Amino acid sequence: MPLEAWLALLSASILISLSPGAGAATAMTFGLNHGVRGAAPAVAGLIAGFGTQLLIVAVGLGGLVATSPTLFQAIKWIGAGYLIWLGIQVWRARSHLSLDRETRGSKRQHFISAYFVNITNPKGMVFLVALMPQFMDPALPRTPQLLVIAATLLIVDWSVMTGYSGLASHLSRWMQNPTALRWQNRVSGSALILAGLVLSTATL
Incomplete structure (x- = not known):
């Protein structure tokens, strides 16, 4: 891939990852409630979900979602419903998801939860x-180009999601009394619910 094309891809990747959405809301929720290190499995889940989407598109199956209103709607409503359900659970929690930092769900649970958020986002x-x-040159071998595109998108998204969780973790240090914790849960829950509602309005 020419350097100019890669720089354009890099710029697009940064803008895409920085844009508010379900992934950002999820990363910040886990950052608030578990700290940046505790949020790492969730960030890994988001990236794995994104990577799965990239693989689906690379093998040509993404076109099925893009051209099938029924499939698009089915995936959309599963994803939106899950985000809203997750947001309600966080909203209703008494403090930090009602559990201490050591016992609030396993790393595997965090990974799977975040993976599901991204894999059920047909948008x-x-x-x-x-x-x-837009970044594929028909005159060049396809596989190396796909690998460069995927690596760029995934590394940038991992960096941005880690940054979001770190920012949220930093903010949580100022919210250690019960009232602040309650509002923290409400803000996190509202962000997830809003992400679900926005996803529910997506159309082809």
Whole structure:
């Protein structure tokens, strides 16, 4: 891939990852409640979900979602419902998801929860279907180009999601009394619910 094309891809990747959405809301929720290190499994889950979407698009199955309203709607409502449910659980928690830092769910649970957030976001997959061909040169081998695109998108997204969780973790240090913890849960829950509602309005 020419350097100019890669720099354009890098810029697009940064803008995509920085844009508010379900991934950012999830990373910040885990950062608030578990700290930046505790949020690492959730960030890994987000990246794994994103990577799965990239793989689906790379093998050509992403086009099915982009061209099938029924499949798009099914995935969309599963994802939106899950985000709203997750947001309600966080909103209703008494403090820090009602559990201490050591016992609030396993790393595996955090990974799976975040993975499900990204893999059930059909809007992201449709976006990738439109984005990736813009940086593909038909005259060059396809596989190396796909690897460069995927690596760039994943590394940038991992960096940004880690940054979001770190920012949220830093803010949580100022919210250690019960009233602040309650509002922290409400803000986190509201962000997830809002992300779910926004996803529910997505169309092809």
